[in-house]
Amino acid sequence: MTVWRDVIGQDTAVATLHRAANDPDSMTHAWLLTGPPGSGRSVAARAFAAALQCPNGGCGECRECRTAIDGSHADVDVIATEGLSIKVALVRDLVQLAALRPSVGRWRIIIIEDADRLTAFSDAPANALLKALEEPTPRTVWILCAPSVEDVIITLRSRSRHVRLRTPPAEAVAELLQRRDGVDAPMALYAARAAQSHVGLARRLARDEGARIRRREVISLAGKIRGVGHAIDAASDLAKIAEDESGAASTERDAAERQRLMEVLGADPTARTQPPHIRSQLAALEKDQKARATRYARDVLDRSLLDLLSIYRDALVLHTGAPIDLVNQDAMAAVQQLAQAMSPEELLHAIDAIGTARERIGLNVNPLLALEAMALSLRLPS
Amino acid sequence: MTVTPQRTVPPLVLITGPEGILAERALTSVMAEVRVTAPDVEVVRLQAAGYEPGSLMVHTSPSLFGGQKAVVVQDLDEASDELQTDLLAFLAAPEPDVTLVVTHKSGQRGKKVLDTLKKGGARVIDCPAIKTDRDKTDFATNEFRAARRRATPEAVRALIEAVGKDLRELSAACQQLVSDTTGVIDEALVEKYHGGKVEATGFRVADAAVAGNTGEALRLLRHAIATGVDPVPIVAVLAQQLRQLVRVGHAGRGRSADVARDLGMAPWQVDKARRALSGWDAEALGRSIQAVAAADFEVKGGGRDPVYAVERAILTITRERQGSGQR
Ligand SMILES: [Zn+2]
Numbered sequence: 001m002t003v004w005r006d007v008i009g010q011d012t013a014v015a016t017l018h019r020a021a022n023d024p025d026s027m028t029h030a031w032l033l034t035g036p037p038g039s040g041r042s043v044a045a046r047a048f049a050a051a052l053q054c055p056n057g058g059c060g061e062c063r064e065c066r067t068a069i070d071g072s073h074a075d076v077d078v079i080a081t082e083g084l085s086i087k088v089a090l091v092r093d094l095v096q097l098a099a100l101r102p103s104v105g106r107w108r109i110i111i112i113e114d115a116d117r118l119t120a121f122s123d124a125p126a127n128a129l130l131k132a133l134e135e136p137t138p139r140t141v142w143i144l145c146a147p148s149v150e151d152v153i154i155t156l157r158s159r160s161r162h163v164r165l166r167t168p169p170a171e172a173v174a175e176l177l178q179r180r181d182g183v184d185a186p187m188a189l190y191a192a193r194a195a196q197s198h199v200g201l202a203r204r205l206a207r208d209e210g211a212r213i214r215r216r217e218v219i220s221l222a223g224k225i226r227g228v229g230h231a232i233d234a235a236s237d238l239a240k241i242a243e244d245e246s247g248a249a250s251t252e253r254d255a256a257e258r259q260r261l262m263e264v265l266g267a268d269p270t271a272r273t274q275p276p277h278i279r280s281q282l283a284a285l286e287k288d289q290k291a292r293a294t295r296y297a298r299d300v301l302d303r304s305l306l307d308l309l310s311i312y313r314d315a316l317v318l319h320t321g322a323p324i325d326l327v328n329q330d331a332m333a334a335v336q337q338l339a340q341a342m343s344p345e346e347l348l349h350a351i352d353a354i355g356t357a358r359e360r361i362g363l364n365v366n367p368l369l370a371l372e373a374m375a376l377s378l379r380l381p382s
Numbered sequence: 383m384t385v386t387p388q389r390t391v392p393p394l395v396l397i398t399g400p401e402g403i404l405a406e407r408a409l410t411s412v413m414a415e416v417r418v419t420a421p422d423v424e425v426v427r428l429q430a431a432g433y434e435p436g437s438l439m440v441h442t443s444p445s446l447f448g449g450q451k452a453v454v455v456q457d458l459d460e461a462s463d464e465l466q467t468d469l470l471a472f473l474a475a476p477e478p479d480v481t482l483v484v485t486h487k488s489g490q491r492g493k494k495v496l497d498t499l500k501k502g503g504a505r506v507i508d509c510p511a512i513k514t515d516r517d518k519t520d521f522a523t524n525e526f527r528a529a530r531r532r533a534t535p536e537a538v539r540a541l542i543e544a545v546g547k548d549l550r551e552l553s554a555a556c557q558q559l560v561s562d563t564t565g566v567i568d569e570a571l572v573e574k575y576h577g578g579k580v581e582a583t584g585f586r587v588a589d590a591a592v593a594g595n596t597g598e599a600l601r602l603l604r605h606a607i608a609t610g611v612d613p614v615p616i617v618a619v620l621a622q623q624l625r626q627l628v629r630v631g632h633a634g635r636g637r638s639a640d641v642a643r644d645l646g647m648a649p650w651q652v653d654k655a656r657r658a659l660s661g662w663d664a665e666a667l668g669r670s671i672q673a674v675a676a677a678d679f680e681v682k683g684g685g686r687d688p689v690y691a692v693e694r695a696i697l698t699i700t701r702e703r704q705g706s707g708q709r
Contacts, residue, residue, distance in 0.1 A: 228664035229632025232625060232671075255460035259431040269432025365678045369621045373675030376668045 003050045003058035003065050006043055008176050008199075009168025013044065016163055021051035021058060028161050029136040031143045032115070032152060035165025038198025041145040042080070044165060045111045048143060049076045053105045064105065075105035080113040091118070091128040098132050098140045108140045115144035116151035126153045133159040167197045170325065177206055190330050196310060201303065214241050218307045219331060222350075223338040225379050234378075235371035242304050242367075246297040254289050261285055301367055302358055309354045315339040316347045341380050353377035389419045393476055395483040396499045399509030403549055405485055408507045413452065416481055420450035423481075428465075430457040435464035442472055442480050452481040458492040469495045473502055514646030518546045525556035526567065533559075533567035539650050540569050543585045544576035583611055584619030591696045592623055592658050594703035599696045603689075613681045613692045620695065621674045628667050630655035666702035673698035 004014045013033075020026045031048070035041050050068035051058030053076070059065055067073035077097065079090070094110055102108040112118070118126040133142065133156065142160070146152045149162060173192035176199065177183040183191070183206040194215060195202035204211050218241060225234050262269050267278045274282065310327040315338040317324050328335050342350065357374035361367050397408045416423055426441045441453050455461075455469065472482065473495070484499060486492060500506060512521050519538055526533045533541075545555045555576060559567050562575075576582060583606045590599035607613065630652055633641045638652040645652070673695045680691035 227632070228628055228668040231668065232628045232632070255431045255457075259462075262432045267432070269429045269434075360675065360679045360684070363679060363684050364682050365675065365684075366618060366621065368625075369618075369671075369675045369678055372621075372625065373672045376672055 003047045003054065003060040003069070005060060006176065006180065007040055007047050009172040009197075010040065010044065010165050013163050013165050017044070017048045018051060018058065021048065021054075029141055030133050030160035031141070032149065032157060032160040032162045033143060033145045033165060034148050034151075034162065036147060036167050038195065038200055038202075039165045039167055040199055041165060042078075042111075042113050043199075044163075045113070045143045045145055046071070046076075046078070049073070049107075049109045049111060049141075052107045052109060052141065055106075068109075073105065075102040075107065076109045076111070078111045078113065081117055086112070086114065086117045086125050088122075088125040088128050091125045095128060095132040098142070099137050101137075102139050106139070108137075109143065110140070111143045111145070113145050115156070116146040118156070119153050123153060126156055130155050130159070168199070170197050173197050173199055173202050177202060181206065183207070193325065193327055193329055194307075194310075196306070196327055211245070214245055214304075215307050216331075217241055218304045219311050219328060219334065221375075222308060222311045222378070223334065223341055223380065225375055226382070227379070228376065231375035231379055232372055235368060235375040238304060238308075238371050238375070239301075239368050242297065242301040246293070246300040257289065258282065258285060298361065298367075301361060305354055305358050305361075309351060311335060311338060312347050312350045312354070315342065316344060316351070319344045319347070343381075346381060350378050389416075389481075391416050391419075391481055392503060392505045393478070393481055394473075394499055394502050394504035395481065395507070396496065396504045397483065397485040397507045397509060398496070399486075400488045400511045401509045401549070402487075403553060404509035404512070405487075408509060409454065409483065409485065412483060412505075412507070413454075416450070416452055423450040423452050425452045425454065427454045427456060430455060430459070430461040430465055433462055433465040435462075435468065438465070438468040438472055442477050442482070444477060444479060448479065450479050450481070451477075452483065454483045454485075456485050458484050458486040458495060459489050461492050461495070466492055466495050470498060473498045476502075512549055514648075515542060515546065515651055516642055516646055516648045518542050518549070518552060519648040519650070521549070522552060522556055525553060526560065529556075529560040531560055531567060534569060535650050536569040537567045537572045539648070539654075540572040540582070541576065542648075544572065544579040544582040547581065581615060581619060584616040585623075587616055587696070588620045588623040591620065591699045592627065592662075592703065594661060594700050596697065596700040599700060600693060603692060603696060607689055613688050614678075617674060617678045617681055617692060617695070620699070621671065621678070624667055624671050624674060624699070626651060626655050627659055627662060628664065628671070631659050631662070631664060631667070661703055666705060670695075670699045670702050 004018065007014055016026075020028070033041050033045055033048075035044075046069045047058070050060070050065040053064040053068050053073060054062055055064065056062065064073065068076045071078050077094070079086070079094065094112075098108065098110055100108060118129065129142075144152065144156065144160060149157055170189065170192040173195070174185070174188035177188040177191060178185060181203055183203075187206050188202075191202040191206035195205055205215065218238065221234050221238060225231050259269075261281060262278075265278050265281060267274055273279075311331070311334065314326040314328050314335045317326060318335060318339040326332070326335060338347075353374045357370045360370040360373075391412060395412055397405050397412075399405065413425065424445070428437065428441070438453070438455070442451070445451070455465070458465075458469075461469075469484070476482070484495070484504075486496060510517075512518060519542060522538050522541055523533070526538075541555060541559075542552065545551045559571065559575060563571055573582075583602065587599055587602045587606070590602060603616065606616065626647065629645050630641065630647075633645060636644075638649045638656070641647075642649040642652045647655075677691040677695035679685065681688040685691050
């Protein structure tokens with residue numbers, strides 16, 4: 001057993017981190033872990049934290065290891081934001097915390113899972129953090145995670161050591177799903193491939209039939225769009241599929257959070273109108289929930305577009321005859337059909353159109369409009 | 383001997399559906415009806431979120447002095463298991479002097495309580511989501527009808543274009559027209575009250591662009607920008623109008639009422655789109671939509687000159703419109 005067991009397909013990164021945890025000369029106070037979504041940045045960060053706290057260099061079994069990994073270790077703080085940005089007030093709190101000596105562990109460790117969100121709306125949060133990185137506290141370690149180095153402001157980049165994670169091979173993800181989540185082998189491999197090795201997504205696909213059905217619906221749009229009218233309909237279908245998926249999750253959770261907040265504030269839930277200080281807290285919560293819903297809906301739509309992209313890529317791979325595993329191995333007939341219907345140039349054009357839609361939605365273009373423009377470009381040649 | 387008037391509201395009432403404004407109205411009218419026969423009714427409201435186990439029993443148990451009670455349980459769709467259990471227990475042995483009103487927005491949560499309420503003969507009041515322009519047309523028409531006022535279809539159309547985005551705003555606008563004016567409500571009246579809205583401007587720009595009237599569309603756009611109107615909603619309206627043309631064109635030749643129902647549009651919108659479509663072909667509409675999508679990207683920060691981006695989209699639309707006839 002080792003703490004690195006669930007960090008799959010990352011031999012080089014694991015070697016670097018393992019050495020740092022066991023050799024003081026290789027250790028430094030700030031780390032930047034980058035890797036594409038689903039590559040396991042957060043898992044790797046927690047494993048590294050465990051290895052640092054563990055008296056045996058990361059055994060994976062002791063109390064230090066277990067609590068560091070599940071997030072309950074007193075000296076390991078994991079900051080996972082659900083909004084679009086990390087607020088400067090939160091960073092200031094963290095900087096204060098970082099100045100303290102560890103309470104029970106060997107290190108005080110602060111993991112920021114979405115360091116790219118430090119600069120979402122202004123540089124202030126990143127600048128607040130910079131001070132802590134410039135004047136390190138002896139037993140404090142910062143672990144910043146982000147999709148790529150470019151997503152992190154250069155001043156933070158230059159003060160931390162960079163470790164790059166790669167997309168793990170589908171087989172490694174499938175093996176993890178089998179071992180950790182008890183998924184059977186064929187399903188694990190299907191899910192790992194379809195999710196393009198995104199571990200969290202693959203688990204969701206393996207466990208949730210609804211997610212599999214929605215993915216199939218998205219894929220089936222490719223190669224079906226003919227006229228202008230069809231394109232507009234397809235765009236609305238796509239928007240609807242993503243909407244269904246993001247709507248399903250949030251309602252119950254929002255209500256539970258509201259209830260918890262009312263309890264904490266000692267509010268009378270039966271009162272028709274709440275006193276002003278409670279009203280303002282509830283309004284703040286609603287604002288956060290709305291920000292989270294917006295981000296989630298955007299993520300879900302982006303994932304659907306990645307699904308759609310995968311079948312055009314597969315068709316292109318088929319054209320080139322390259323011996324590469326297809327993402328949609330389970331839907332060979334559809335891939336072949338698409339490859340027959342469209343030339344490589346047309347497939348590239350379609351891939352560009354999907355990329356443009358992703359970029360537009362990322363910049364807040366009305367999603368339906370962005371999808372319509374995309375679907376119009378995905379029409380089959382007549 | 384006093385005669386107790388017969389109650390008209392059944393002991394169980396279920397207000398179901400996501401449209402908040404309809405649910406509030408239904409609740410108000412049910413409570414008013416209860417008060418007709420029980421003026422001294424004691425009303426207790428329980429919010430599902432934050433429900434304390436057992437409090438339903440406390441509020442539904444007969445009081446020492448007799449008298450009617452009404453218990454309103456709001457948002458059953460957010461109910462904890464405890465609240466559902468308490469409700470089921472009450473429904474198994476209802477108190478005769480209690481009127482139980484339950485509201486439920488949507489979803490599977492609380493389904494057992496819903497079924498039991500329906501089986502128990504509850505009055506069910508539906509509050510379906512008002513989303514499409516057709517729904518909104520019906521809604522506004524009924525607002526005027528309920529106030530015993532008549533509004534022309536053009537007036538309703540103009541009202542929905544101006545303030546239809548938000549149902550509460552639409553409702554408030556209807557009330558204002560009812561209280562501030564007399565006689566038939568026509569388009570000129572709506573224009574007077576709501577014509578300055580950004581959306582109304584957007585529709586005028588879109589109408590001119592779709593009609594191929596370059597000069598008029600650009601003039602309206604520049605005027606709007608000069609008076610401080612944000613280009614973002616104008617682009618949204620352009621997209622929406624082009625989308626409707628495509629969908630109506632794609633729907634074929636059926637009666638406008640049928641097409642309207644299938645597309646979730648109002649019949650007048652279908653008629654308007656059909657008139658506009660005569661100068662268009664589908665490919666030209668497709669290219670116009672792509673131009674508007676590019677403009678939306680630019681006005682949201684992807685380009686340097688948002689106003690020019692909208693102008694260019696308008697020029698593309700009017701050029702496509704003029705080209706369509708010749709193909
Ligand atoms: Zn250990």
